[in-house]
Structures are given as C-alpha cells and as structure tokens.
Amino acid sequence: MDFRFSPEDEALRQEAIDFTKKEWDPKGYGDGEGIYYGLSWDHENEDLESLINEFEKKLVAKGWWTMHWPEEFGGKDAGIETQMAYREGMAYAGAPESLGGGLVAPVLMVAGQQWQKDYFLPKMASAEISYVSQGFSEPDSGSDLASLKTRAVKQGDNYVINGQKIWSTYRADWMHILTRTDPDAPKHRGITYLLMPLKDEKGDYLPGITVNAIPDALGRHRWDEIFLEDVKVPANNIIGEENRGWYAAMTTLSFERSNIQGPAMLLRILDQFIDYCRKIGRLGEQPLDNPVVRNQLANLRLEIETMRTLSFRVGWMQSKGDIPVKEASMTKFWGDQITQKVYLYLSQVLREYGNLLPTNKLKVPLPVNGFLNSNAFLSRTISVAGGTTEVQKNIIAQRGLGLPR
Numbered sequence: 038m039d040f041r042f043s044p045e046d047e048a049l050r051q052e053a054i055d056f057t058k059k060e061w062d063p064k065g066y067g068d069g070e071g072i073y074y075g076l077s078w079d080h081e082n083e084d085l086e087s088l089i090n091e092f093e094k095k096l097v098a099k100g101w102w103t104m105h106w107p108e109e110f111g112g113k114d115a116g117i118e119t120q121m122a123y124r125e126g127m128a129y130a131g132a133p134e135s136l137g138g139g140l141v142a143p144v145l146m147v148a149g150q151q152w153q154k155d156y157f158l159p160k161m162a163s164a165e166i167s168y169v170s171q172g173f174s175e176p177d178s179g180s181d182l183a184s185l186k187t188r189a190v191k192q193g194d195n196y197v198i199n200g201q202k203i204w205s206t207y208r209a210d211w212m213h214i215l216t217r218t219d220p221d222a223p224k225h226r227g228i229t230y231l232l233m234p235l236k237d238e239k240g241d242y243l244p245g246i247t248v249n250a251i252p253d254a255l256g257r258h259r260w261d262e263i264f265l266e267d268v269k270v271p272a273n274n275i276i277g278e279e280n281r282g283w284y285a286a287m288t289t290l291s292f293e294r295s296n297i298q299g300p301a302m303l304l305r306i307l308d309q310f311i312d313y314c315r316k317i318g319r320l321g322e323q324p325l326d327n328p329v330v331r332n333q334l335a336n337l338r339l340e341i342e343t344m345r346t347l348s349f350r351v352g353w354m355q356s357k358g359d360i361p362v363k364e365a366s367m368t369k370f371w372g373d374q375i376t377q378k379v380y381l382y383l384s385q386v387l388r389e390y391g392n393l394l395p396t397n398k399l400k401v402p403l404p405v406n407g408f409l410n411s412n413a414f415l416s417r418t419i420s421v422a423g424g425t426t427e428v429q430k431n432i433i434a435q436r437g438l439g440l441p442r
C-alpha cells in the first residue's frame with residue numbers, strides 16, 4: 038500500500054483547500070475562519086441552508102459535485118483515491134458536504150426505474166435537490182433494521198403506508214423509505230423500497246403525514262420523527278422489485294465509505310486549538326506550556342493519524358474492488374472513539390473557556406468559536422448513529438477475529 042496520493046490527486050487536494058477558503062463563507066455560522074463544523078445545525082436556519090446550497094452550486098460549476106458519478110450519468114468516474122484526496126482537502130478546509138447525490142443517487146443508478154433516473158439524477162447533479170429524507174430507522178428497528186414494521190399494502194395503483202420512521206430530517210420534498218410488504222416472509226425478503234413525496238405543490242405535508250422535531254442537546258432542531266397514516270404512494274414509485282427492497286438499499290455499500298473527512302476535520306480542529314492557545318496567551322495558565330497537555334496533544338495527533346490510516350485502508354480495498362466489512366467497522370469504531378475524545382479533551386483543557394458555546398456572545402474570542410463544547414456534546418451521538426459501538430465490535434469479533442456468534 039502506498040500512503041501517498043498521486044501528484045494529480047495531491048494537487049486536487051490542495052486545490053480543494055484553496056477553493057474552499059476562497060469560495061465558502063458560512064458567515065456568522067462558522068468559526069470565524071470559514072469553518073463550519075456540521076455536528077450540530079438547525080434545520081430551521083434557512084439562511085445557513087441557502088449558504089450551503091450556494092456553495093454546492095459552485096461545486097457543480099467547478100465539475101466537482103458529481104465527480105464520483107459514472108460518466109453515463111454526467112459524472113467523471115473519479116477513482117476512490119481521487120475522491121478521498123478531494124474529500125480530505127474539503128473537510129480540512131471546513132466545507133460542508135462536497136459530493137452530491139447522497140445515498141439515493143447510487144441506488145437509483147443501480148436499481149432505479151428510467152423515470153426515476155430521468156427525474157431525480159439531473160436535479161441532484163445540479164444541486165437543485167441536495168437532500169432526500171431517509172426513511173430507514175424506526176423506534177424499534179435500528180441495529181436490527183431488517184425487522185422494520187412500517188407497513189405498505191398495495192391497493193390499486195398505490196401503496197398505502199402506515200407506520201413511523203425516526204432519526205432523519207423529514208423536511209425534504211421526497212423521502213426514500215423501506216416498508217414491510219410481506220409480513221410472512223423472512224425479514225430481509227419482505228421489504229419494499231419506495232420513493233415517497235412528502236409535500237404538495239404549496240410545500241404542505243401530504244394527508245396522513247405528521248412530522249415532529251427532535252432537538253439536539255443544544256436545543257437546535259436537528260432530527261425529526263415522522264408518522265404515516267394511510268399515506269398513498271403511487272406503486273410506480275417502487276425502486277427495484279417488490280419485496281426485494283433490502284437488497285436495492287444495500288447497493289450503496291460499494292460506494293466510497295472511508296470516512297476520510299473525519300480525521301481531516303479533527304486535524305484542523307487540533308491545529309485551530311493550538312493557534313487559539315497561542316493567540317489568547319495566558320488563561321490563568323497557558324495550556325501549551327503544560328507538559329501533560331503537550332503530551333496528550335501529541336497522543337491525540339497520533340490517534341487521529343491512526344484513524345486516517347484506517348480510512349486509507351478502506352479506500353485502498355475499495356479501489357481494488359474489495360468490499361471492506363470488518364475494516365469499515367474498525368474505521369467507524371476508532372473514529373467515533375477518537376472524535377469524542379478530541380472534543381472532550383480540548384474543551385476540558387480550556388476549563389471554563391471550554392464550556393463556551395457558539396451562541397455565547399463575549400468580548401474575548403471563543404475557542405474554535407464555541408464549537409469545541411458543542412461538538413463535545415453532539416459527538417456523543419456518533420457512536421449510535423450509523424451503527425452502534427457494540428454492533429461494530431460484533432462485526433470485528435466475528436468477521437475479523439473469527440470468534441463465535
């Protein structure tokens with residue numbers, strides 16, 4: 038394995054950093070240096086959402102937004118290493134999501150009907166649609182997602198849907214939803230995947246849909262729950278075949294999943310923390326003069342580097358056509374632990390200054406604009422979202438170490 042990017046990819050990484058510094062301005066929502074740390078954001082903040090969308094359109098114009106898409110859908114077929122170099126640069130510079138289409142575009146490319154490709158992909162490629170709500174998790178189906186119960190029953194030309202989904206934001210115009218169509222089949226085989234409109238032309242929710250906000254630890258509107266009561270969805274909105282939705286939904290596993298953004302963002306945080314300490318001088322005690330702190334910062338730096346190396350391994354396997362399983366779990370497990378550790382440690386070292394939040398207005402500069410503390414809170418969620426620590430450990434134990442179930 039070669040740990041360096043090719044000269045072309047390295048140049049792209051640097052270009053992504055320079056581009057972001059010049060073109061991305063999160064205004065008052067960043068940390069004062071153009072960085073926007075996305076662990077907590079507020080879906081009622083339309084101002085920030087439109088700033089992000091403006092930036093996405095710049096990435097479209099630059100030809101980067103869909104570089105990872107196949108050429109037949111207007112992309113550039115960029116290899117995994119190129120995507121990683123680009124994403125690492127963007128994340129280090131503090132950009133929001135830098136590649137378009139999310140989880141849905143790849144599924145549509147592989148399993149979507151022609152009308153779905155024709156309607157959705159161009160809108161995603163131009164960042165007109167940049168988010169489609171995810172109707173996967175339910176209150177009783179998270180780790181064991183295939184046990185989901187939201188029911189879809191075919192009646193004439195429609196599926197009629199009843200149930201509840203949670204943990205995405207259901208503010209988009211569309212949701213991609215996994216539903217139970219055959220309750221008697223083995224659990225993975227009775228699931229149907231649908232594209233479901235959430236709103237009418239006026240922007241109101243369709244009949245039978247109720248959405249409630251779930252606030253994060255800082256009180257911001259970060260997630261939702263959605264209740265579906267006799268909601269009609271045209272049967273032609275099916276993705277793939279009836280009762281085979283699980284397999285269509287899982288096709289995204291072959292797309293880039295190194296999470297290279299994670300260590301890049303932490304490295305930048307560490308750099309900013311050190312700059313902040315240097316700038317602010319003494320806070321009773323200068324943290325950087327303390328040998329214990331210096332030692333711990335060096336340890337964190339090494340742990341972030343380990344996280345980066347694990348990401349490289351996942352990307353490297355994918356570039357060879359292998360599907361990382363235990364390796365992806367190791368990356369997620371380690372990344373979650375280190376992310377929580379970095380934010381918690383850095384905010385603790387600054388003592389009372391470390392408790393400041395982005396919303397605090399003081400005359401002194403806030404450390405990383407208060408994002409250390411807010412991310413220390415919010416990073417508690419990452420070892421649950423996307424698969425819990427215990428589930429990752431199970432995969433590592435069984436698929437990696439060959440331990441019995």
Ligand SMILES: Cc1cc2nc3c(=O)[nH]c(=O)nc-3n(C[C@H](O)[C@H](O)[C@H](O)COP(=O)(O)OP(=O)(O)OC[C@H]3O[C@@H](n4cnc5c(N)ncnc54)[C@H](O)[C@@H]3O)c2cc1C
Pocket residue numbers: 171172173174175176177178179180181203204205418419421422423424425426427428431
């Ligand atoms: C902040 C946040 C954001 C999220 N974002 C999304 C999202 O964008 N999209 C989405 O679809 N879902 C999302 N989720 C849902 C998330 O994927 C689930 O919460 C997660 O998979 C855990 O499922 P659960 O909540 O049902 O808990 P459970 O699966 O009931 O787990 C409860 C506890 O049991 C443990 N456990 C479960 N199974 C095993 C096992 N086999 N062996 C050992 N221990 C086990 C778990 O580790 C956990 O500690 C989000 C959740 C959170 C909290």
